[in-house]
Amino acid sequence: MDKFNPFPLEDVLKILPVIALFVTGTVVLIIDLFLRSWNSPGPSSTAFKSNKWILSALSILGTGFACLFAFQGFSSGEASSTAFSGAIRFDLFSNTTTCIILLGTMLTVVTTVGYLRRNDMEHGEFYALLFYAAGAMVLLAESNNLIMVFLSLETFSLAVYVLTAYTRDTQRSVEGALKYFVLGGVSSGFLLLGLVFLFGATGSIRLDVIGEAIAAGQDIDLSLFLAGLGLSLVGFGFKIGAFPFHSWIPDAYEGAPTLVTGFMSVTVKAAAVAALTRFALVLTNVENIPEAQAYLTETIWWLAVGTMIFGNLVALVQSSVKRMLAYSAISHTGYILIGLVAALESNSPARGAPIVFYLLPYTLMTFGAFAILSGLGRESTEDETFDSFRGMSKSNPFLAFVMLLFMVSLAGIPPTAGFWGKFYLFQEAVKAGHWPLALIGILTSIISMYYYLRLVIVMYMQPSGDESRWSGAFHCSWGAGLVAAVAAAGIVAIGLLPGRLLEISVDSIKSVLEIASP
Amino acid sequence: MFSLLSTLTTFGISVVLLAQFNRDLDPKLTLFQFSQPTVDAWIPTLGIGYRIGIDGISLFLVLLTTLLMPIAILASWTSVKERVREFHIAILFLETGMIGVFAATDLALFYIFWEVMLIPMVLLIGIWGSTRRIYAAVKFFVYTMVGSLLMFFAILYLYFHLSKHGQATFGLQGIYEGLKVHPLSLTEQTFLFFAFALSFAIKVPLFPLHTWLPDAHTEAPTAGSVILAGVLLKMGAYGFIRFAIPFFPDAALAAVPWISWLAIISIIYGALMCLVQEDFKKLIAYSSVSHLGFVMLGIFAFTQRGVVGSVFQMLSHGVSTGALFLLIGIIYERTHTRRIADYGGYAKVVPRFSVIFFIVLLASIGLPSLCGFVGEFLILQGTFEVNRTYAVLAASGVVLGALYMLNLYQRVMLGKVNPKLSSEARAKITDLNFREWVYLTPLLILIVVMGLRSPWFTDLIEPSVTHWFSEFGLAGK
Numbered sequence: 005m006d007k008f009n010p011f012p013l014e015d016v017l018k019i020l021p022v023i024a025l026f027v028t029g030t031v032v033l034i035i036d037l038f039l040r041s042w043n044s045p046g047p048s049s050t051a052f053k054s055n056k057w058i059l060s061a062l063s064i065l066g067t068g069f070a071c072l073f074a075f076q077g078f079s080s081g082e083a084s085s086t087a088f089s090g091a092i093r094f095d096l097f098s099n100t101t102t103c104i105i106l107l108g109t110m111l112t113v114v115t116t117v118g119y120l121r122r123n124d125m126e127h128g129e130f131y132a133l134l135f136y137a138a139g140a141m142v143l144l145a146e147s148n149n150l151i152m153v154f155l156s157l158e159t160f161s162l163a164v165y166v167l168t169a170y171t172r173d174t175q176r177s178v179e180g181a182l183k184y185f186v187l188g189g190v191s192s193g194f195l196l197l198g199l200v201f202l203f204g205a206t207g208s209i210r211l212d213v214i215g216e217a218i219a220a221g222q223d224i225d226l227s228l229f230l231a232g233l234g235l236s237l238v239g240f241g242f243k244i245g246a247f248p249f250h251s252w253i254p255d256a257y258e259g260a261p262t263l264v265t266g267f268m269s270v271t272v273k274a275a276a277v278a279a280l281t282r283f284a285l286v287l288t289n290v291e292n293i294p295e296a297q298a299y300l301t302e303t304i305w306w307l308a309v310g311t312m313i314f315g316n317l318v319a320l321v322q323s324s325v326k327r328m329l330a331y332s333a334i335s336h337t338g339y340i341l342i343g344l345v346a347a348l349e350s351n352s353p354a355r356g357a358p359i360v361f362y363l364l365p366y367t368l369m370t371f372g373a374f375a376i377l378s379g380l381g382r383e384s385t386e387d388e389t390f391d392s393f394r395g396m397s398k399s400n401p402f403l404a405f406v407m408l409l410f411m412v413s414l415a416g417i418p419p420t421a422g423f424w425g426k427f428y429l430f431q432e433a434v435k436a437g438h439w440p441l442a443l444i445g446i447l448t449s450i451i452s453m454y455y456y457l458r459l460v461i462v463m464y465m466q467p468s469g470d471e472s473r474w475s476g477a478f479h480c481s482w483g484a485g486l487v488a489a490v491a492a493a494g495i496v497a498i499g500l501l502p503g504r505l506l507e508i509s510v511d512s513i514k515s516v517l518e519i520a521s522p
Numbered sequence: 523m524f525s526l527l528s529t530l531t532t533f534g535i536s537v538v539l540l541a542q543f544n545r546d547l548d549p550k551l552t553l554f555q556f557s558q559p560t561v562d563a564w565i566p567t568l569g570i571g572y573r574i575g576i577d578g579i580s581l582f583l584v585l586l587t588t589l590l591m592p593i594a595i596l597a598s599w600t601s602v603k604e605r606v607r608e609f610h611i612a613i614l615f616l617e618t619g620m621i622g623v624f625a626a627t628d629l630a631l632f633y634i635f636w637e638v639m640l641i642p643m644v645l646l647i648g649i650w651g652s653t654r655r656i657y658a659a660v661k662f663f664v665y666t667m668v669g670s671l672l673m674f675f676a677i678l679y680l681y682f683h684l685s686k687h688g689q690a691t692f693g694l695q696g697i698y699e700g701l702k703v704h705p706l707s708l709t710e711q712t713f714l715f716f717a718f719a720l721s722f723a724i725k726v727p728l729f730p731l732h733t734w735l736p737d738a739h740t741e742a743p744t745a746g747s748v749i750l751a752g753v754l755l756k757m758g759a760y761g762f763i764r765f766a767i768p769f770f771p772d773a774a775l776a777a778v779p780w781i782s783w784l785a786i787i788s789i790i791y792g793a794l795m796c797l798v799q800e801d802f803k804k805l806i807a808y809s810s811v812s813h814l815g816f817v818m819l820g821i822f823a824f825t826q827r828g829v830v831g832s833v834f835q836m837l838s839h840g841v842s843t844g845a846l847f848l849l850i851g852i853i854y855e856r857t858h859t860r861r862i863a864d865y866g867g868y869a870k871v872v873p874r875f876s877v878i879f880f881i882v883l884l885a886s887i888g889l890p891s892l893c894g895f896v897g898e899f900l901i902l903q904g905t906f907e908v909n910r911t912y913a914v915l916a917a918s919g920v921v922l923g924a925l926y927m928l929n930l931y932q933r934v935m936l937g938k939v940n941p942k943l944s945s946e947a948r949a950k951i952t953d954l955n956f957r958e959w960v961y962l963t964p965l966l967i968l969i970v971v972m973g974l975r976s977p978w979f980t981d982l983i984e985p986s987v988t989h990w991f992s993e994f995g996l997a998g999k
Contacts, residue, residue, distance in 0.1 A: 401608075412641060418634035427630075428568060430675075434682040442678060446671045453667050457644075457660070465648040465656050503565050 015087035018094055019146075020073035021102060022139045025109070028066025029135030032059050036128025060120075060483075063113045063131050067138075071106045074099065074142075084515055086148055090210040093148035095515035097360065100508060101145040101278040104363050108271040108371060109138040111487045112263060115375050118481025119263050125170060134267065137163035141275035150199040150209045153279055157195065157243070160275070161188050164268055168260040180252075180259020187252045188242065195239025201232030202287075215286040218293060230299055233287065237303060240283070243276035245337050247310035257330035262388075265326065266374030269333045270367045277340055281359055284344055285516055301348045304341055309444055312338030316448040319455050326388040328455055329373055332414060335452060336366055342441050343429045350436040353517065354510040358428040361509035365421035365498055369413040372491030376407050379484025396463040403485065404463045406492045411456040413495045416449050421498035428506070569681065570692045573628040578986030579763060579833055580624045582979060583756055586840045587620045589964065590752045594745035596961040597848050601744055601855055602650055609650060613745065616642040620753050624760065629677055630692040632765070633670070636757070640666060643746070643754070651741040658734075658741035665734040669721030676717035680769065683710070694764075698993070701769060708772055715773035718766040719781075725758030728781070728818055729788040732811050739807035740860070744851030747803065751810050752844035756836045759817050763829070767821075768994045774822075781822045782905075786915045788815030793922035797929070802860045805930060806846050809886065812919060813839045819916055820901035828904025829987045830980055835897025837979065838972055842885040842894055845965040849879050852958055856951045862930070867939035872953045876935045878962060883931055885969045887924045893972035896980075 016023070036059060084095035092098075112134065120126040140160035147153045165188065169181030205228035206214045218224070242249040257265045284304075288297040315335030322328040340359055347356030377388065380403075397404035413422030426449065433442040498505055565571075576584060595613065602609050615638065622635030640663065648659035677692075684690050684697065687704045691697065706714065724731045735755075739747050767774040792812030799805035813835070820832030853868075853875065854860060869876040885892040888899075898920060906913035939948070954962070972979060 397608075398605075408641075417641065418637045423634075423637070424568075431568065431678050431681065434678045435685060439675075439679060439682070443675055446675045450668055450671050454664070457663060460641075460644075461648060461656060461660065464645060465659070506565065506568065 010088075012087075015092075018085075018087045019092065019143075021070040021106065022142050024066060024070035024073060025135045025139035025142065028063060028070070029132040029139070031066070032062050032135070033128045033132040035059065035062065036131075039128075057117075059126070059128055059131055060113070060117045063116070063135070064110075066135065067106065067110045067113050070138075071103070071110060074102050074106055084518060086212065090212065091149040091152045092143070092146045093212060094146065095512075095518070096508075097278070097282070097512040097516040098146040100360060100512040101274060101363065102142050104274045104367055105138060105141050105145060105271050107364075108267065108274065108367050109134070111270075111367075111371050111375065111491065112267040115263055115266070115378060115481075115483045115487045117483030119378055119483060122481060123171070123261060125261060130167070130170065133163045133167050136160070137167065137267075138271065141271050144275045145278040147279060147282075148211050150203055150211070154192075154196055154199055157239075157276075157279075158192060160272070161192065161243075164264075164272060167264045168256050168268070170264060171261050174259070176255075176259040177261070178259070180256040184252045184256040191239050191242035191249065194235045194242075198232045198235025198237070198239060201228050201235065203232075205229035205232055211282065211286050218287065224293070226293070226295060229293070230296060233296060233300060234303070236283065237300070240276055240280040241307060244273055244280065244340070245311075245334050246307045246341060247314045247334070247338075250311065250314070250334050250337075253334055254327055254330050257333070258324065258327050262326060262374055262378035265330070266371045266378065269330070269374065270371045273333070273337065274363050274367060277359060277363065281344065281347070281356055281513075282516055284348060285356055285513075288348060297348055301345055304348070305345050305438075305441065308338050308341035308345055308441065310338075311335065311341060312444060312448040316451045320451065322455070323390060324388045325377060325390055325393065325459065328390075328459075329370070329377070332452065332455070333370060335448065336370070336414075338448070339426060339429055339445055340366075342433050342438075342445050345441060346429070346432040346436040346438055347513075349438060350432065352432075352435070354513055355432070355436075356513045356516070357506070357509040358425070358432045360512045361428055361502075361506055362425040364505060365413065365425045365495060368491040368494045368498075369410045369420075369422055372488050372495070373407065373410045373414070375484045375487045375491070376403055376410075379403075379481045379488070390459060390462050393459060393462050394466045403488065406488045407463060408460050409492045409495060410488075411460050413499070415453045415456040417453075419496070419499040421495045421502065424499065424502040424506075568630070568692075569685075569690050570630040571628050572631060573693050574622075574625040574631070575627040576625055577989075578983045579990075580760070581982060582833070582837050583624045583753075583760060584621055586756070586837055587617065587624065587753050589968075590748060590840065590844055591617050593844070593848070593961040593965070594748045596957060597748065597851055598743065598745040599957060601851065605649065609646070609745075612642040612645050613749075616646070616749065620749075620757075623757055627694040628692050629680070629694065629697060629765070633674060633677055636670060636673075639754070640670075643750070646746040646749075647738055647742045650743040651746065652743075653741070654737065655741040658737040661734045662738045665724050665731070669724040672717045673721035676714045679710075679714060698768060706770065708776075711770040711773035712776070715766055715770040715777065718761070718769070719777070722758040722761035722766060723784075725761070726755060726814050726818060727758065727788075727811060728784050728815070729791055729811070730784075732788065732792075735811060736804045736807045739810070739847075740801060740803040744847060744854070747847040747851070748844045751807075751847055752840040755810060755814055756840060759814065759821060759832065759836055762818075762821055763833075763990070768990070771994050775824070778822050778824070782819055782909070782912050785815045785818040785822065786912060786919075788812065788818070789916055789919035790922065793919050793926060796926035797922075800861055800863065802850055802854075802862055802865075802930075802934075803847070804860075805862070805926070806843065806850065809923070809926070810839070810843055812923065813843070813886075816898060816901050816916065816919070819912065820897075820904055823901070823905040823908050823912075824991075825904040825907050826984075826987060826991065827900050827907070829990070830983055831897050831900025831902075831904055833983050833987070834972075834976065834980060835894075835901060838885070838893035838897045838969075841965055841968050841972065842882055842892075845882045845962065845969070846886060848962060848965070849875070849882065852954065853951075862933050865934040867935070867937050868951075869935040870939055871948060871951050874953050878954070878966065879935065880931060881966060882969065883927050885973070887927050888920055891970075891973045893969045893976075895973060896976040 039058065084093060086093045120130060137160040140156045140163065144153065144156035144160065147156055165181055165185045168184055169178055171177045203209050205225040206217060208214050208217065238249065245253045257269065260268065284300060288300055312335055315331050315338055319328050319331035319335065322331060340362055343356065343359040343362065347359065409420065413420035416423050416426040430442040430445055433439070598609065619635050619639035623632060623639065626632035626635055644659045644663045647662060648655050651658065680697065681690055681692060683706060684700045687700070727735050739750055742750060789812050792808045792815060795808040796805050796812070799808065817832045817835050820828040820835065857864070885894045888894040902913050902917055905916060
């Protein structure tokens with residue numbers, strides 16, 4: 005009898021990006037121990053601090069390898085496959101989302117240069133946590149198996165909780181992390197129960213098997229199935245920050261060190277959205293379980309409306325840029341949920357493509373904004389208010405312009421990538437017949453213009469105090485500046501030529517739908 | 523310097539366009555000329571193509587844009603001293619957006635260019651404007667944004683309607699044909715027309731959506747005001763002609779009384795507001811409201827004369843009001859006040875300036891043999907053909923126009939020199955210098971030429987307008 009090999013070589017090769025990430029995290033952690041022992045006089049010696057650049061370098065290298073492996077998977081163009089007895093599925097969708105998560109990670113890692121040192125956070129543990137979280141997120145995007153979903157979700161959640169609390173001397177950091185942890189624990193409980201119910205209803209833990217069974221018209225326990233869907237929706241909703249599961253976001257985002265906030269808002273969202281999309285599209289099938297589709301559509305409809313309205317309205321009154329960006333992240337989740345509703349209702353073979361498309365511009369513009377915020381000033385409430393940005397266009401014209409681009413993109417004004425994202429989302433919504441949803445989306449976008457524009461006005465049109473707060477381009481840590489520049493370039497490039505990315509999104513979503521309706 | 527050269531080059535290119543424009547080409551065959559290079563498959567997933575083209579109506583609007591840009595830049599030569607580079611960046615981006623708006627023959631592309639204009643304009647007003655500039659910039663932004671987002675929704679809905687019948691495209695030709703085959707119901711048309719009309723009416727501006735205009739115009743720097751008045755306002759009217767009316771003809775015809783009355787109110791209200799203004803620039807801003815009211819009236823008269831007159835009036839207003847703002851800018855640079863009460867008797871101080879000012883003023887009033895007359899006359903005649911009441915009421919606007927303008931001239935130029943003007947201050951108020959002559963002269967020439975030789979212009983406009991009527995089933999009379 006064949007010995008069961010839990011690590012068949014082809015499968016291991018497929019998860020090379022994940023392995024690269026985990027290995028990098030561990031290596032950095034270990035190297036940091038040696039760095040500390042080399043320079044053993046206390047932490048305040050300059051020699052001690054100056055060797056830490058090795059950590060950043062290693063991290064960038066590691067992430068680079070991971071990206072390399074991931075892109076290789078992209079270009080090989082093979083058909084979808086599963087690995088590890090169906091725990092992980094490799095299709096174009098998982099590949100695309102993996103790349104987006106890796107992009108977020110790479111941006112984060114580059115921004116750590118200078119940022120960590122300035123804020124006294126430069127320890128190997130930071131990188132280790134970052135990489136473990138990233139690796140788990142990639143696994144979530146690739147998960148095909150209910151247990152895998154839960155495991156990867158919990159893994160990166162734990163890492164992110166700790167990252168949120170990283171500046172443990174500040175009260176708001178600990179408070180935010182605690183809120184996140186407690187609420188996250190509760191929502192994970194919901195998720196677990198939901199997944200268990202789904203298993204109970206369908207008899208299999210593999211998503212693709214469930215999908216095929218449903219498509220083939222197999223009998224399933226409907227009430228258990230719907231309960232499972234609802235409970236898992238709570239869990240996912242929490243992670244993406246949908247109303248009414250959003251309450252942790254403002255505090256956690258504000259309390260976490262700004263770089264961590266950027267990382268969280270981008271990668272966690274991408275991974276969770278990917279998992280949710282896969283769930284929603286695979287588990288709903290109009291002919292065979294119309295109730296599931298009707299239920300999900302209606303629920304997510306309300307979630308979308310609530311999220312958009314809440315996120316945008318509350319962002320209006322914020323005086324802290326960081327909190328404003330946190331609420332803006334919530335409202336963008338709302339837009340993505342519009343895309344999900346449209347995907348559920350539509351008959352098109354590419355339904356759900358706008359969601360995939362939106363993730364890349366969202367990553368670039370949100371992380372870019374957080375990167376600039378992290379690069380200037382220190383981790384303190386005073387440095388994050390709107391007023392601290394006054395006159396930035398004179399003291400830091402390049403950064404101010406890049407921030408302008410991000411604000412314009414977030415608001416959805418052409419010719420930026422953010423515009424195309426919203427355009428595609430709203431177009432699909434109208435095509436699926438959900439034009440009230442698109443209308444609400446547009447109206448809330450109008451509201452959002454105000455707070456995005458507010459930052460532009462403060463930067464460009466209001467005079468700064470006697471001494472400009474952050475004079476000189478050199479005040480911004482160069483990692484943040486580099487990332488901001490790259491992100492801005494990306495936004496403009498996608499804004500002018502979105503065609504290729506659109507095609508990729510369409511193909512990605514088709515690869516997910518293969519299981520749903522073979 | 524560079525921006526001056528590039529805008530001049532652009533202008534040169536557009537003159538070439540004018541020369542090459544084939545007036546004998548039957549619009550039924552080629553609605554739009556110069557439409558290469560078109561990239562139909564720019565974004566195939568969304569059905570958007572990079573389609574551009576110009577017809578008789580947009581030709582002159584493009585020319586107007588490219589003419590006013592180098593002039594605006596010359597005008598800002600000395601008045602913009604801070605952040606000059608950013609100023610020119612903003613202006614050039616703005617020009618791109620403006621030309622794009624007039625040239626786009628793809629609905630989504632049009633929308634993109636429409637939005638592209640927004641941020642540079644906001645920056646122009648907000649950074650280089652005068653005291654209440656932030657308020658004016660934000661007001662401008664909010665007004666325009668609300669309108670354009672509603673228009674965005676209408677665009678999407680239109681696309682959706684066409685895609686239901688398998689005709690989904692954003693290209694204008696495709697939409698026109700698709701709508702002919704699968705027309706929208708009257709309710710749908712009314713809502714969509716309203717969405718588009720709101721956005722354009724804000725831009726025009728049509729009473730009661732005009733309140734952003736006085737603030738934006740007064741607080742903007744000279745170049746900003748010139749471009750705003752000269753070009754941006756025309757886009758609203760152009761939008762009606764190119765999009766709102768052809769897409770939704772039934773709704774448009776039903777809206778005639780509403781819009782005509784709003785137009786008349788604009789004309790008269792605008793003129794009345796001019797009579798009580800203390801601020802020079804605000805007065806001219808309100809006069810724009812009044813003049814654009816004429817344009818809207820002419821379009822919604824739906825007669826050949828009315829529409830041709832409207833297009834012509836758009837051009838002539840651009841030239842004459844642009845010149846007015848330039849003149850205000852010149853004198854403001856000398857005196858640093860916009861209060862009319864601070865002026866008086868300037869005809870003795872700056873005689874040449876006052877002559878030019880008088881000529882432009884007469885053009886604005888509509889004196890025959892200058893440009894303003896042709897447009898206003900055609901509009902009034904076109905309106906008279908369909909509704910005498912409207913025409914009579916609108917004609918009173920002409921009288922009021924003369925009233926406030928001549929009153930303005932008298933208060934500023936004639937009479938005794940203002941006693942508050944000390945002699946050192948007076949010495950600083952020099953007459954027009956060489957650079958100012960350079961950029962005012964083309965406008966002056968145009969004013970006279972448009973007035974005396976209007977067929978040169980209307981000959982190119984008319985075939986497109988005739989086609990417009992026949993193509994969209996608008997009762998051409």
